[in-house]
Amino acid sequence: MKIIKDSVHDHIAVDGVARDLVDTPAVQRLRRISQLGTVSLVYPSANHTRFEHSLGVYHIACEALDHLGIEGVQSQRVQAAALLHDVGHGPFSHNLESLTHRRTGRYHDDVHDLLTDGAVGDVLRGHDLDPDTIADLVAGDGRFGQLVSGELDVDRMDYLVRDAHHTGVPYGTIDHGRLIRELVFVDDELVLDEGNVQTAESLLVARALMNPTVYSHSVARIGKAMLRRAAERLLDTPTTDTDAAALQRMDDYDLIVALRSCAATSEFSCRLDERDLFKRAVWAEIDDVPGGVIEADHESIREFEREIADRAGVDPEHVILDVPSRPSMTESSSRVMVNGDMRRLGQQSPLVEALRGAQYSQWRLGVYSPSTVREAVGHAAVSVLGLDIDGALVSEVRNGLDATLDQFTDQA
Numbered sequence: 001m002k003i004i005k006d007s008v009h010d011h012i013a014v015d016g017v018a019r020d021l022v023d024t025p026a027v028q029r030l031r032r033i034s035q036l037g038t039v040s041l042v043y044p045s046a047n048h049t050r051f052e053h054s055l056g057v058y059h060i061a062c063e064a065l066d067h068l069g070i071e072g073v074q075s076q077r078v079q080a081a082a083l084l085h086d087v088g089h090g091p092f093s094h095n096l097e098s099l100t101h102r103r104t105g106r107y108h109d110d111v112h113d114l115l116t117d118g119a120v121g122d123v124l125r126g127h128d129l130d131p132d133t134i135a136d137l138v139a140g141d142g143r144f145g146q147l148v149s150g151e152l153d154v155d156r157m158d159y160l161v162r163d164a165h166h167t168g169v170p171y172g173t174i175d176h177g178r179l180i181r182e183l184v185f186v187d188d189e190l191v192l193d194e195g196n197v198q199t200a201e202s203l204l205v206a207r208a209l210m211n212p213t214v215y216s217h218s219v220a221r222i223g224k225a226m227l228r229r230a231a232e233r234l235l236d237t238p239t240t241d242t243d244a245a246a247l248q249r250m251d252d253y254d255l256i257v258a259l260r261s262c263a264a265t266s267e268f269s270c271r272l273d274e275r276d277l278f279k280r281a282v283w284a285e286i287d288d289v290p291g292g293v294i295e296a297d298h299e300s301i302r303e304f305e306r307e308i309a310d311r312a313g314v315d316p317e318h319v320i321l322d323v324p325s326r327p328s329m330t331e332s333s334s335r336v337m338v339n340g341d342m343r344r345l346g347q348q349s350p351l352v353e354a355l356r357g358a359q360y361s362q363w364r365l366g367v368y369s370p371s372t373v374r375e376a377v378g379h380a381a382v383s384v385l386g387l388d389i390d391g392a393l394v395s396e397v398r399n400g401l402d403a404t405l406d407q408f409t410d411q412a
Helices: 014-024 027-032 035-043 050-068 072-084 093-104 113-116 117-127 132-137 142-148 154-168 176-181 197-215 218-236 244-249 253-263 265-273 298-312 350-362 371-385 405-411
Strands: 002-006 010-014 184-185 189-192 281-284 321-322 335-338 342-343 364-369
Touching: 002 050, 002 281, 002 364, 002 371, 010 035, 010 050, 014 027, 014 117, 027 371, 035 093, 035 218, 050 072, 050 142, 050 154, 050 176, 072 132, 072 189, 093 117, 093 218, 113 117, 113 342, 117 132, 132 142, 142 154, 142 189, 142 342, 154 176, 154 197, 176 184, 184 335, 197 335, 197 350, 218 244, 218 253, 218 281, 218 321, 218 364, 253 265, 253 350, 281 321, 298 321, 298 371, 342 364, 364 371
Parallel strands: 189 335
Antiparallel strands: 002 010, 184 189, 281 364, 321 364, 335 342
């Protein structure tokens, strides 16, 4: 057994198959993958990694398995899946996932090849565990996959608390011990037992508050968009031998070196290194954006960028259009027991609609450019995109202002 001191969970005991997996290259690589990517440009202490998060997920999974009375081989499978659930992440975590998925068709939780080959596969087979079965659990398949990847998964229970701890914000605090104690299986579905509507709501509130304050902070979004653009240029540069599959297997440092070494990406690399970021030329609410822009695919967005640059008379690489997907709240499908019935949280909790309203009001389309051309780019973007914006192009409001409990209460 190995005892590891953790900043969130104190002491984590790592034993069995997990003890052998910790020292494999695939898991050790996670030490070099930042958990929150460009969020550290906003919160300097947000430098924690996917490695420590994976240990936290494993720790909470062990507690959940003990509570649910799951032992033996099935327990080992879930423990392995919890520790390995992030080995498929590319550099800077989710920041480049949309880019690599377009070119490989693979998301970070598609890890069958990674778990079958190399040291990880050897360790799993050495413990009589089938790598494909573990990969299916990572993807959230089956009865026990819900523990690893689902609406009430141990992944979320760790990252909310860990991200709040390392950014220093008070919003991600949840009682993960209570959540674990109230988990039950009903008809092969993982649900919260009677009397726990508020416990389920706490996950929603924590996620809703963390999103605008941390995960979708405007500066983090600009950094993410610039990093994504730089990586795309790297892949499109004929003189480099990097393809999307190779990019997925890089760590943060590999990518930084590649971007610094490529002439086509050196400007973006320098700006990211020195935090000389683009500025918001447009920051538009969802009701001001035509549906055709919100639903636009990648190539359409790149064409919009070229049109904006042409109208503004600037270098096309100095215009970035950032269009988030429509607001969604998958956590509202979490199930809770109420008066002996299994119900979706969205059907039972009036708070869900209030949170949806807040999420809707926080959505923003961004157009980013260097500060020297921001005004020209902003006016061009309004015209090209057909935005319904009156007055100032950018509303200088504090990030997360809408994400307060007062607003949730007012909407409810």
